[in-house]
Amino acid sequence: MTRIALDAMGGDHAPAATIAGALLALQELPAGHVIQLVGRPEVIRAELDAQTANATAVASDVGSRVEIVEAGEVIEMSDKPSVAIRGKPNSSMAIGLRLQAEGKSDAFVSAGNTGAQMAASAFILRLHAGLNRPAIATLFPTARVPVVVLDSGANVDCSADELAQFARLGAVYAEDILGRSNPAVALLSIGEEPEKGNATVKDAHQALATAPGINFIGNVEGRDIPMGTCDRGPVDVVVCDGFVGNVLLKFYEAVPKLIIGLLARAGIPREKLAGAFEGLDYAAHGGAPLLGVKGVSIICHGKSSPEAIKNGIWVGLRAAESRMSDHIGQRLATHSDEGPRA
Secondary structure, eight states, X not given: OOEEEEETTOSTTTTHHHHHHHHHHHHHSOTTOEEEEEEOHHHHHHHHHHHHHHOSOOOTTHHHHEEEEEOOBOOOTTSOGGGGTTXXXXXXXXXXXXXXXXXXXXXXXXXXXXXXXXHHHHHHTOBOTTOSOOEEXXXXXXXXXXEEEEOSSSOSSOOHHHHHHHHHXXXXXXXXXXXXSSOEEEXXXXXXXXXXXXXXXXHHHHHHHTOTTOEEEEEEOTTHHHHTEETTEEOOEEEOOHHHHHHHHHHHHHHHHHHHHHHHHTTOOHHHHHGGGGGGOHHHHOEEEEETBXXXXXXXXXXXXXHHHHHHHHHHHXXXXXXXXXXXXXXXXXTGGGSOOO
16 A cells, blocks of 8 residues: 655645545555545545535545545745745645655655745655755656656756766666666756866766766757757756756746747647647646655646646655665665765
8 A cells, every 4th residue: 555645735726636636546546545635624624525526536435545634734835945844844745744754654745835845855854865955857758758857946056966966866767767777867068078068067977977877978958858869879867957957847848838829820720739749748747756855755836737736646656666765775875985075
């Protein structure tokens, strides 16, 4: 049995979207899996009763597969990350993560305040030894297969050592979640040559070029990501700092609207084009794991729909069942001599 704790109060459309997403997930999840709805019980029960009464299709065993966990406080989108640790210890986010730390849950999913979730995850679940910071790993659709890009927003400024650490995190994600054997890892830069990029990127290139256990194929440029390949072959993992990664992510999110709009002006009906860009919709991927913490913390888009929440729950389930966090710890321990340098 896998227990997935869902922040029922997190997100722009909570609790309606989060609870609807949980009900959708229960229709698909194998029997025995439990969703823990964390938040204000009276709010959760009222929304749950309303949705199960009006739904045309609800899993018959909802009552036995849903647990309501009380959390009296809610972290708002405008709250500072530190609030998750010191200001609101009884928030749905803090309690949801604490369930996992206490062995009462196997994964945590939230569409709430990203900065607060990162801070609370690192504080409550702790980081694996040898890591400076966690990183958000996001799947980017390509002309080939999706690639893992990290960091996509957790760390605006990174050292070369941290970029090298992200490479290991991304490689484990590609192996455990995507099933890629010996994933190809690349470093995002402004040119393929090792001497291209800022000082941090050039230092990271040197570190990755000699790092054992990483299939490092060198630098890639932004234009290589949509193709999923470069002149040295397919790419599975792309490493960058959180500033660049988040800019890239937001650009990706806008591309479908731009192309559909341009083609619509040319007389091609929008409804014929929308399906071609489903892979670029964040709802299709659900959530991005915060890699490096000792556990499973899935970060969903703040505007997540029920479909996105459902898929985020699936991401949490796969991460928990594959024991991805344990594998990250093992990989880091194996190469602990490459930890942060003074």
